[in-house]
Amino acid sequence: MADRDRKGREDAADAGGAALPASGPDHPQHSLRAPRRRQVQESLIGGVLFLGSAVSVLTTIGIVGVLIYESVAFFRAVSPFEFLTGTRWAPLFVPQSFGVLPLLTGSLLVAAGAAIVALPIGLASAIYLSEYAKPRVRNVIKPALEVLAGIRTVVYGFFALTFVTPILQGIWPETQIFNALSASLVVGVMIIPVVASLSEDSMNAVPTALREAAYALGATKLEVAIRTVLPAALSGIVASFILAISRAIGETMIVAIAAGATPNLTLNPFESVQTMTAYIVQVSMGEVSFGTVEYQTIFAVGLTLFALTLLMNIASIFVLRRFREVYE
Amino acid sequence: MNGLAGRGQERFAPRSKLRYGKGRAARALFLLATFVGILTLVVLLVDVLTQGVPHLSWNFVNSFSSRFAERAGIKAALFGSLWVLVLTAVISFPLGVATAIWLEEYAPRSWVTKTIQMNIANLAAVPSIVYGILGLAVFVRWFEMGQSVIAGALTLTLLILPVMIIAGQEAIRSVPNSIRLASYALGATRWQTVRRQVLPMAMPGILTGTILALSRAVGETAPLIMIGAVAYVPFVPDGPFDQFTVLPIQIFTWISRPQPEFHDIAAAGIIVLLVVLLSFNLIAILLRNRFAKRS
Amino acid sequence: MTATQTIAAPVAPVVETRDLSVFYGDVEAVKSVSIAIDANKVVAFIGPSGCGKSTLLRCFNRMNDLVPGARVEGAVSFRGTNLYAPDVDPIEVRRRIGMVFQKPNPFPKSIYENVAFGPRINGYRGDMDELVERSLRQAALWDEVSDRLNLSALSLSGGQQQRLCIARALSIEPEVLLMDEPTSALDPIATQKIEDLIYELKQDYTIVIVTHNMQQAARVSDETAFLYMGNLIESGATDQIFTNPAEERTEAYITGRFG
Numbered sequence: 009m010a011d012r013d014r015k016g017r018e019d020a021a022d023a024g025g026a027a028l029p030a031s032g033p034d035h036p037q038h039s040l041r042a043p044r045r046r047q048v049q050e051s052l053i054g055g056v057l058f059l060g061s062a063v064s065v066l067t068t069i070g071i072v073g074v075l076i077y078e079s080v081a082f083f084r085a086v087s088p089f090e091f092l093t094g095t096r097w098a099p100l101f102v103p104q105s106f107g108v109l110p111l112l113t114g115s116l117l118v119a120a121g122a123a124i125v126a127l128p129i130g131l132a133s134a135i136y137l138s139e140y141a142k143p144r145v146r147n148v149i150k151p152a153l154e155v156l157a158g159i160r161t162v163v164y165g166f167f168a169l170t171f172v173t174p175i176l177q178g179i180w181p182e183t184q185i186f187n188a189l190s191a192s193l194v195v196g197v198m199i200i201p202v203v204a205s206l207s208e209d210s211m212n213a214v215p216t217a218l219r220e221a222a223y224a225l226g227a228t229k230l231e232v233a234i235r236t237v238l239p240a241a242l243s244g245i246v247a248s249f250i251l252a253i254s255r256a257i258g259e260t261m262i263v264a265i266a267a268g269a270t271p272n273l274t275l276n277p278f279e280s281v282q283t284m285t286a287y288i289v290q291v292s293m294g295e296v297s298f299g300t301v302e303y304q305t306i307f308a309v310g311l312t313l314f315a316l317t318l319l320m321n322i323a324s325i326f327v328l329r330r331f332r333e334v335y336e
Numbered sequence: 337m338n339g340l341a342g343r344g345q346e347r348f349a350p351r352s353k354l355r356y357g358k359g360r361a362a363r364a365l366f367l368l369a370t371f372v373g374i375l376t377l378v379v380l381l382v383d384v385l386t387q388g389v390p391h392l393s394w395n396f397v398n399s400f401s402s403r404f405a406e407r408a409g410i411k412a413a414l415f416g417s418l419w420v421l422v423l424t425a426v427i428s429f430p431l432g433v434a435t436a437i438w439l440e441e442y443a444p445r446s447w448v449t450k451t452i453q454m455n456i457a458n459l460a461a462v463p464s465i466v467y468g469i470l471g472l473a474v475f476v477r478w479f480e481m482g483q484s485v486i487a488g489a490l491t492l493t494l495l496i497l498p499v500m501i502i503a504g505q506e507a508i509r510s511v512p513n514s515i516r517l518a519s520y521a522l523g524a525t526r527w528q529t530v531r532r533q534v535l536p537m538a539m540p541g542i543l544t545g546t547i548l549a550l551s552r553a554v555g556e557t558a559p560l561i562m563i564g565a566v567a568y569v570p571f572v573p574d575g576p577f578d579q580f581t582v583l584p585i586q587i588f589t590w591i592s593r594p595q596p597e598f599h600d601i602a603a604a605g606i607i608v609l610l611v612v613l614l615s616f617n618l619i620a621i622l623l624r625n626r627f628a629k630r631s
Numbered sequence: 632m633t634a635t636q637t638i639a640a641p642v643a644p645v646v647e648t649r650d651l652s653v654f655y656g657d658v659e660a661v662k663s664v665s666i667a668i669d670a671n672k673v674v675a676f677i678g679p680s681g682c683g684k685s686t687l688l689r690c691f692n693r694m695n696d697l698v699p700g701a702r703v704e705g706a707v708s709f710r711g712t713n714l715y716a717p718d719v720d721p722i723e724v725r726r727r728i729g730m731v732f733q734k735p736n737p738f739p740k741s742i743y744e745n746v747a748f749g750p751r752i753n754g755y756r757g758d759m760d761e762l763v764e765r766s767l768r769q770a771a772l773w774d775e776v777s778d779r780l781n782l783s784a785l786s787l788s789g790g791q792q793q794r795l796c797i798a799r800a801l802s803i804e805p806e807v808l809l810m811d812e813p814t815s816a817l818d819p820i821a822t823q824k825i826e827d828l829i830y831e832l833k834q835d836y837t838i839v840i841v842t843h844n845m846q847q848a849a850r851v852s853d854e855t856a857f858l859y860m861g862n863l864i865e866s867g868a869t870d871q872i873f874t875n876p877a878e879e880r881t882e883a884y885i886t887g888r889f890g
Contacts, residue, residue, distance in 0.1 A: 046525060049527070050525055050526060050527055053527045054438070054442050054526075056434065057434045057435070057437050057438035057442060058438050058442070059431075059434065060430075060431045060432065060433075060434040060435030060436075060438060060497075060501070061435050061438055061439065061443075061452050063431055063435070063494075063497065064435065064452065064455060064456050064459060064497065064498065064501070065452060065455060067459060067470070067494050067497070068455050068458070068459060070470055070474055071462070071466060071467075071469075071470050074469065074470055074473040074474065075466075075469070078473065128369070129369045129372050129373065132365065132366045132368075132369030132370065133366070133369050133370040133373065135366050136363075136366035136367055136369070136370045137370065140363055140366060140367075149370060149374070152373075152374050152377070153373060153374075155377065156373050156374070156376075156377050158551070158552075158613070158617075159377070159380070160554075160555030160556075160557075160584060160609065160613070161555070161557065162555065162557050162584040162587050162588055162591075162606070162609075163380070163384065163555075163587075163606050163609070163610070164380075165588070165591065166384070166587065166591055166599075166602055166603065166606060167380045167383060167384070169591060169599075170383070170387070170591075170599055170603075171379070171380075171383050197373060197376050200372075200373045201373070204373075215736075217732065217734060217736040218736055218738060218739075220694070220697070220732065220736070221732065221736045221737075221738065221796070221799075222738075222748070223694065223697060223725070224692060224694060224725055224729065224730040224732075224800070225725065225726075225729070225748065225749035225752070225753075225799070225800070225803060226350070226721075226722040226723070226724075226725040226726045226749065226752065226753055226803065227722075227752055228355045228356060228358075228359045228722065229359055229363075230355070230358055230359035230362045230363070231355065231359075231752050234362075235748070235752065236738060239738075239739070239740070240738070240739050251461065254461065255461075255463075257463070258462070258463025258464070258465070258466075259463070260463070260464065260465045260557070260558040261557045261558060261584075261588065264558075264588070265588065265591055265592070285463065285465050285558070288465055288468075288469070288558075288562070289465070289558055289561055289562075292468075292472065292561060292562045292564070293561060293566060298477065306469060306472075307469065307473075310465070310466060310469045313463060313465070313466065314462065314463075314466050317461070317462065317463055318458070318462070321458055321461045321462075322458075325454075325457070347755060347756060347757050347804070348726065348750070348753045348754055348755055348756070348803070348804070349753075349754035349755075349756055350722055350723060350726060350753045350754055351754055352720045352722045352723060355722070355752075
């Protein structure tokens, strides 16, 4: 029996191929199962790599947890009703007042102004880049827009205060040194790339076959762009609008520098206002003791800000997914 | 166009000239809009340069801030920025790459993974000041790190991690699947495939994304203000638990002063900041080219 | 163009080309083709892939204008007017000469809006509802969609979408209908419906159809032109081309020896 085995193996070797290793329970190293050491190693590596994802989950839990925890303490001292409907925000003065509406309107006023600037200009740029521009021109303009997006907000704030505001004061002398309009305009310029980039991607994704069909019916280039491509790309465009406004609301430094530090419930863009973000910065730069109501205002206002931008971001994704045109 | 007269002529009024005219006007309008952004950029740069260049000097870079504009410098801010930057890079790079790898190569296609993805996308859009609030409560208070460099670095890590992960995922996704299949078919384990095939090919994209994310961190102001990195810091950090300040905050406090001389040196500070940012982007491009050549 | 029988007095062709050549950059995709299309006939262009039949077709409604680097030499006339003359308006050309594409490409709008789009931009001054219904009837689609005109066009099946595209093309009341492989993306039943439709439509329209399916050409067309590598090899009555072609290459293609 052993002789026959040996002969079999020798024959196989003579035939030129490598002898097949004998398999079975008495030859574990030749079984087809993975060696234990390698299995453990792979699992370990997988586990380590998972840590990063865990961090991201923890971050969200952390943000929500921290904001809610301190806000709960805040709302024990101040009634939510007063917070949400009060029209005077003066937590650091005597007598204290905790109505968040001035901050909210400040943020929304600036965001609205920014939207008026950025949405039309961004969309028009997207249409030009997607439907009209030759590749050479496109290769110059797209990087320029990315540079625009990379300018740090402090720099924009500087620009708003030292360049834009004096010009505005030249035109409308009643403009205050800190005013919402100047900040609005500059925030608007800052978010143009957000609108332009996302809208252009959406328009590019519209298949050429649709454009051809419209041309074959005798449409001009403008008509193809506005009446065929634009409606088809609408979900992406609207999503980019919402995202841009959300960015404008979350913007901090431009408004902290140029819009002012006086909470002011007004719709007049020439006046000084304070946004939610600017207030948070102001408080943390001052002397505020841990655990006081003033300290907790940071979290209450932060929670309002977070909730608002979160809603908008979710809305943006929802619009994108739900109304995305299926072209096939 | 009488040659084309025929059926249907009476019922249609194509008004071609009008439509072409509208088309031309619209085209000019779109072109104009596109250039508004670029024009503003140019104006901004010119403004900054004219105000700031006269105040740039070795003295400026080498001295600390002061109550007197002529003697104020950005030494503390510059070193503070570098400290924070290096720490942030060291912490965030491994985390970001690991997460990207896990999400693209290891994660099962389940609702858990989808939720994590959505979560990351959401985090990328949260305003940076909220991260500052988080850092204040967790790192400065709860972990009792104080208003230190490490607290700032950890906060910034959390801030730029989502952006890095998304960029890393895209880079990994762009590696053709045929390479992975070939590697597996040769009997390689998943980690071997990732380490020896996927990562080297994806590295240029990952590096570019990382450097861009870091350059964003350099310019962040609000989160670090929340941490407590205020501007009157007359020393250079010696260790990760020291107090510190960074370039953007220094610029911010100078702008906030009413005297116009401080506005001028703020412009000078901006120029330094822009130089730092520009070098970052250049390094990103260089590294990407170098890695692209090697693979 | 070889005529087989002439009983009626010869009528001037609706569309004809004279030494038409199309260049994409340096490549000559269509080489000096002269062909005439008669009114109310169905003419099929056949030939292997890349022979230039689609390119030739797109000359008739100036769709080649949209391809950067495309150059046209020679003449294409519609009722005696050269379509490429400098004072000719492409919009007007495309209203007279409509096109249906290979893959159905309805707009992501409602069925009604798809058909109404062309007339709207061309300034239609009549009853739009009536026009939409008329176009959908002509495309043999009205009975299937009359109760859901507001639904999205994308909810229709492939064959229905293509008939919608035909209705859309017909809504601007063209005289010539160009069809670029209209059934190659459809199943056999939908294909049959459209072939029946073409037979109906030729009473009112002149139809030029590009097809890579020879049996379809034999079934549907009155006249056939065979193109190969940009050249017009032979053209004539369909019966004659398929039973007794004059050129050897035509015979080789028809019997399936290549292509």
